[in-house]
Amino acid sequence: MNVINKLGCATGVLLLASSIHAWSQTSDAADATVASAPASGVASQKSTKQANRALRKQVYTAIGKVKAIDAGNISVTARSGVVTLNGTVKDASQVGQVADIARGVPGVTSVNNKLSVARPFGGQ
Amino acid sequence: MKVKKICTAAAALAGLSGVAQAQSTVTLYGTLDAGLMYQSTAAASFAPTARDLGHVFRYKDGGIYASNWGLKGSEDLGGGYHVNFKLQGSFDSGTGRFQLSDTPGTAAIFNQFSTVGVSGPFGTFDAGRQIVPMIYAMYDTDVRGAQYFGSILTAWLGMNQAAGWPGTSTNGPLGALYDSNALVYQSPKFYGASLALEYAPGGIAGQPQGGTRESAVLKYSNYGLNLSAAYYNGHDANPFPANYPTAPAAPSTGLNNNRFYYLGAMYTFRGFSVSGSYSNGKNPANSSHVDFELWSAGLGYKFTPSLKVTSGFYYLKDKNNSANHSSEFAIGTEYNVSKRTLAYAQVGYVDNDGTMNQTIVYGQPVAPGKSTTAAMVGVRHSF
Numbered sequence: 001m002n003v004i005n006k007l008g009c010a011t012g013v014l015l016l017a018s019s020i021h022a023w024s025q026t027s028d029a030a031d032a033t034v035a036s037a038p039a040s041g042v043a044s045q046k047s048t049k050q051a052n053r054a055l056r057k058q059v060y061t062a063i064g065k066v067k068a069i070d071a072g073n074i075s076v077t078a079r080s081g082v083v084t085l086n087g088t089v090k091d092a093s094q095v096g097q098v099a100d101i102a103r104g105v106p107g108v109t110s111v112n113n114k115l116s117v118a119r120p121f122g123g124q
Numbered sequence: 125m126k127v128k129k130i131c132t133a134a135a136a137l138a139g140l141s142g143v144a145q146a147q148s149t150v151t152l153y154g155t156l157d158a159g160l161m162y163q164s165t166a167a168a169s170f171a172p173t174a175r176d177l178g179h180v181f182r183y184k185d186g187g188i189y190a191s192n193w194g195l196k197g198s199e200d201l202g203g204g205y206h207v208n209f210k211l212q213g214s215f216d217s218g219t220g221r222f223q224l225s226d227t228p229g230t231a232a233i234f235n236q237f238s239t240v241g242v243s244g245p246f247g248t249f250d251a252g253r254q255i256v257p258m259i260y261a262m263y264d265t266d267v268r269g270a271q272y273f274g275s276i277l278t279a280w281l282g283m284n285q286a287a288g289w290p291g292t293s294t295n296g297p298l299g300a301l302y303d304s305n306a307l308v309y310q311s312p313k314f315y316g317a318s319l320a321l322e323y324a325p326g327g328i329a330g331q332p333q334g335g336t337r338e339s340a341v342l343k344y345s346n347y348g349l350n351l352s353a354a355y356y357n358g359h360d361a362n363p364f365p366a367n368y369p370t371a372p373a374a375p376s377t378g379l380n381n382n383r384f385y386y387l388g389a390m391y392t393f394r395g396f397s398v399s400g401s402y403s404n405g406k407n408p409a410n411s412s413h414v415d416f417e418l419w420s421a422g423l424g425y426k427f428t429p430s431l432k433v434t435s436g437f438y439y440l441k442d443k444n445n446s447a448n449h450s451s452e453f454a455i456g457t458e459y460n461v462s463k464r465t466l467a468y469a470q471v472g473y474v475d476n477d478g479t480m481n482q483t484i485v486y487g488q489p490v491a492p493g494k495s496t497t498a499a500m501v502g503v504r505h506s507f
Contacts, residue, residue, distance in 0.1 A: 064316055067312050072264070072344065072346055073390075074392065075392045088392075092463065116430065119189070121189065122259075122260075123194050
């Protein structure tokens with residue numbers, strides 16, 4: 001039983017590791033968290049969640065570096081490398097800019113952009 | 125004419141010689157925002173004893189924000205420094221008239237902004253009449269976005285009405301939307317946090333404190349969270365009685381009579397936004413008569429990038445007289461027909477008790493001490 005489980009886990013990890021190599025050039029840190037995901041049922045769910053949370057934080061950190069963008073109005077959610085952006089930005093150019101920043105974060109495989117432009121209070 | 129020609133010639137020469145001159149840009153822009161509205165009660169003024177004139181059906185400018193137009197420009201000085209100017213005025217699209225200035229009965233073409241300033245790595249500095257930082261602190265932490273129909277802005281104005289603002293000028297007793305002669309510094313962001321400071325000299329001869337205003341706003345914006353803390357203090361605020369100029373304005377004596385605090389938060393997660401705030405406005409020289417509290421709560425959902433619903437609840441309380449309180453609920457939907465055109469529909473209900481007269485929409489008084497319902501459909505187009 002133990003042996004089979006271990007073998008199964010190892011195969012899963014191997015498969016996942018090779019598939020990661022195939023589909024993207026992610027950072028080592030992100031690879032490690034994703035690759036260790038299927039180690040066991042509960043633990044895998046937990047580590048997937050952790051990886052998602054870590055990626056979400058990395059995207060926010062990257063957006064936060066651009067001082068003209070208010071990341072407090074932006075929702076970032078991550079699910080296995082897929083990042084969804086929601087909320088608002090100040091002007092139309094920032095809709096694409098935020099998506100580009102998110103795409104540039106290691107570990108992000110695709111971006112689902114639902115951002116819209118907030119109506120400005122004091123005119124343009 | 126001569127001057128213009130010389131300028132053109134100089135510009136042409138500069139262009140020909142290929143000197144890398146900094147580029148300046150000027151933008152002409154504006155918004156028209158109007159619709160039809162119904163309201164179940166109405167009054168002719170903000171007087172606490174104003175009688176109910178009955179229901180009203182009307183053309184209404186500004187269901188989201190007032191119609192306005194402006195000119196703005198920026199000159200690149202190099203090294204990340206710019207000189208910026210902004211001239212902006214609001215008007216009523218129904219009549220074409222200018223909106224309120226800082227003095228009753230006096231029109232100001234650029235009543236919202238007439239500023240010149242510098243921006244650079246140090247932040248931004250603007251001098252002149254402008255919307256003050258505390259209003260942006262509210263805008264950032266209200267799901268309704270401090271709009272003209274049922275929001276933190278109309279609730280805060282309700283607080284001003286309760287404190288005796290006649291609504292005839294932008295000079296209010298508690299806090300401010302606009303300040304004339306203001307000097308405003310906005311810091312750059314540090315890990316999402318920023319600071320805004322305002323000082324407006326009063327310019328009253330022989331009274332260094334006369335008519336001065338100062339305010340500070342601390343903001344945080346990152347990880348889907350906006351936090352705002354605002355402090356505003358003014359001297360000789362709201363000097364104009366309702367019947368000005370028949371009755372004269374109160375003399376400027378340097379009286380510290382306007383203090384306002386605001387704390388707010390808004391969180392955005394997926395399509396949802398939630399907000400909440402607490403604020404207090406009082407007259408430090410007469411706090412046994414003017415001392416009000418305001419709580420707000422907001423909830424919104426964005427169905428698609430072009431369709432959203434927002435709602436807000438605003439509770440206003442007179443700390444000196446428990447009979448005076450007001451609860452307002454507003455809900456509205458906005459649909460972006462195109463990048464520059466927005467259609468909206470909104471409904472609001474306010475329960476005013478005692479002498480309270482919190483409005484549902486800016487610019488349409490309700491009967492004090494009564495329940496009022498209002499509905500509005502409108503279109504907002506920017507150019």
